Every structure is written in C-alpha cells, then in structure tokens.
Amino acid sequence: MSKRKPLIVVSNDDGITAKGLRVLVEVMQEIGEVLVVAPNSPQSGMGHAITIHSPLKIYKSEVFEGVEAYECSGTPADCIKLAKYYVLKGTPPDLVVSGVNHGSNTSISILYSGTMSAAIEGAIEGMPAIGFSLEDYGSNADFSHTKPYIKKIAEQALKTGLPKGTALNVNFPRKQSQEIQGIRICRQARAKWQEIFDERTDPYGRKYLWLAGNFVNHDHGDDTDEWAVNNNYVSVVPCVFDLTAHHAIPLLNDEWEIL
C-alpha cells in the first residue's frame, strides 16, 4: 500500500532566487510534495512583519523545475498565510520549512529573523514548522554539510510531530574541515546586539546612518544555541509564540499596589 507523500510548504526570507532556498527545496523533494511560496525580494531583518497597508501581489514562478512555486511581494509571514489560505485554500500542509537562511539566527536574532517568522507563522497555524539557518552570510555559501541533517530533522518532525504551539529554530555551523559533531536540543542564548550607528553624509550634504553592531554573548551555559554552533553542532531550539512570561504573573500580582 502506498502512502500519500507529505505536502511541504517551503519559504524563506532571502527571496526566491537565494541559494539556501534551492538547497531546502532539493532536500524536501526527497521527502514529499513541495509547494514554494517565497518573497520576490530579500526580507532579512523583517521580524514578524505582515503587509496590511498595501496590497500583495503573487505570481507563479518557474524558478524550480517540476515544483509548484510562487513569488510574492510580501514578507515571510505573508508567504505562509498565502500558502495556506490562498494557494491551498485553507488545507494545512503536513510541514512548513523556511530557509536555509544565509546567516545565523541563534539567540536574540530569532526576534529579527524573517526566516523564523515564517516558521512561527506555520506553528500558529497548527502545522509542524522548522526554520533552518547557516552561520554564513555569503550568497554562495557552502550548504553541502547541512543537507543530511535537514533531511533527518524534517523526517523526524513528520514522524513524531512537534510539541503543540512550538516551532523549531535550527542553526548550522559554517562548513568546516571537521565534520559536524551531531544535533543538540538547546535553549536560546541570552545575548544581544550592541548597536553602533555608522554616520555618513549623502551627496546632498544630509546625514544618514547605517545600523551596525557587535554580537555580545555573556551567557556561559553549554546548553545554548550559540554554544552548540560554536562547537560545530547543529542547534535545535523549540520556540513558543505565546510570549507570556508565565513566571512573572504571580510576581506582579504580589508586588503591584495598583491592582
């Protein structure tokens, strides 16, 4: 008896022509039936933005031979909404994957990440969802070492499902001479960007700024995503979309005099 192949929606934030998306599509074709809905332009740093003040355009794309694909004018979160509610007319796919991002999305970067917003949007819609990122920003980055791990992780998620209300944030170390050491389930490192604004003057004499910054990690735990990637492991962080600080509710109920 042959089982129906799983339906897998693929998106990203680097845009439909990114190498990382092609890598992800290739791996997903080995596992199931693939539907691509991806932005028509780079959307890095878009966080969980959605398009509500302007209309969206969506076109069929022939970028991937033999794969149903659409490019759209919106954000990664828009892409997942479009995939489920417009292309699939409400039918949920079996899996949502996003990436492979050109650049790390460990630690606090998850909040700014378009890649992860697509995955989290998938989780909000009740679908198993995974964002994949590689610690290499190069447009021609080497993804070869990530492919067997992407396949294993996606197959595992299809087989056992994911805990309700969670998405996975998967980060790969950049390609090294040493082989990857394995997969570790991690927590988000408590680190942040220390910003620097690079001030310049345009040809018309007006000031403008570039947002730049240094990543500062004071988290010494060896159970973090940063530790794993820095030690040549694949990090897997299960993520919530319920942002409630549940532990803080009794504290405020106790301390606040204005209740």
Next chain:
Amino acid sequence: MSKRKPLIVVSNDDGITAKGLRVLVEVMQEIGEVLVVAPNSPQSGMGHAITIHSPLKIYKSEVFEGVEAYECSGTPADCIKLAKYYVLKGTPPDLVVSGVNHGSNTSISILYSGTMSAAIEGAIEGMPAIGFSLEDYGSNADFSHTKPYIKKIAEQALKTGLPKGTALNVNFPRKQSQEIQGIRICRQARAKWQEIFDERTDPYGRKYLWLAGNFVNHDHGDDTDEWAVNNNYVSVVPCVFDLTAHHAIPLLNDEWEIL
C-alpha cells in the same frame, strides 16, 4: 532633597503625528523628563523588523512643544536602538514606553505589533519597558479613560521595576459609558487570525490581494488579555523575549531518535 526626574523614552508604531503618541507624551511629562524617538510614517504590522538593508535618517522634530523629539525613517525597534545608542550615546533611560497604539495588541497580535516590538527592544536592552494599546483603530479615538491608568502603571514600573527579561503588554478597552473595572495581570490568549485574501484587479488588469482576516478566539480562560479587555478591564501581560519552549526540551531529548 530633590531627586533627579526619571528619563523616559517614548516611541510608537503609528508615527510621530499619531494622537495616541501625543497622549502618551502628555502623561509621561507628568512623571519625568521625556525623549521622543518615533517613526516618520505608520509602521503597524511591522513586527520586530529592523532596518539593515537601507540607511536610516533621523531629524529633530518640533511636534511636541518643550519636548526633545526626533522622527526617523525606521521601524519602532530601530527607534529604541537609535534612542539608546545614538541620541543618548549608550546611557539607558529609566523607562521605555510605546504607544498608545490605535488598535488592540492582545493575544497573537503581539507578534505582528510594532508597538510591542519597541517595548520588547527596550527589555532586551535591560530597561523597564511597556507597550500601551487601545482597542480602537480610529485615528481620533478617545484615549481619555486610559490616562490615569497609564500614569499608575508607569509609576509602578518605575517604583518596583519589572522582572528581568520581561516587558509589559498593556491593552485598554475602548471608551465605554461604564468606567474601567480595574487592572488585571493576564496571560496571552491562545487565539489567531483566520486569514481571508480579498482578490481585486488593478486598472491594468493585474490581480492583487488584500490581507484581511477574522480574529478567532477559542481560549475560554478568564485569565487572558482578551477576556480582560472584553470585560472592560485593563490587561497587563508580562512578556518574554526568550522564545525557548523550555518545557519542550526534555520532550525532544526523549523522543528524537536522531540525537
């Protein structure tokens, strides 16, 4: 002995000319010294987007008499980074407030909210931070009932601080004939937007879509932000920026065969 007045950074996502921002500035002037850094255009639905692919512009604004204010071309999260690292040259303010948003940011809307991204950015930077939103999208919404509560909540946060690593998501019911019933510490309701794409044709015969949707809440708890606002209470949800699903780590460590 006179104490130094607290320094309060004020931002929003509806832009520097929004009525809700003016309301927030007025209340904060009663409490401390105010610095405004706000977007020069509406940024609703921007989530935690930051500007990394284009430069930022920031100009002094005379919108608020007697208040140091800047308008910038970026997102709400950019505004907080600019306030701390550019205008204040690294000195953290005593409090960051954002809003008052024209429209509710309860439940899942926190993820899409520019208002809350400014507050969460403040929390990432280690400052007490609060986002305020009103369940009324009108550009001329009535904020009069929110002012005493905004003052109480901001003063409480300045007095007792907030639990480390949290920001507050405060939502007000729209103005009603009945007075507000009080303040409740809540959790984020488990609800979501059921999307509808409204399909139209432009004057050139090309299709375009508007993202629309219905808010669907199946969460029957009376401890949620949705319940509170619907019952004429002010809801206060403490929020994390560590998105780790900590409870899911042992589950994955137990279930996954590929580790």
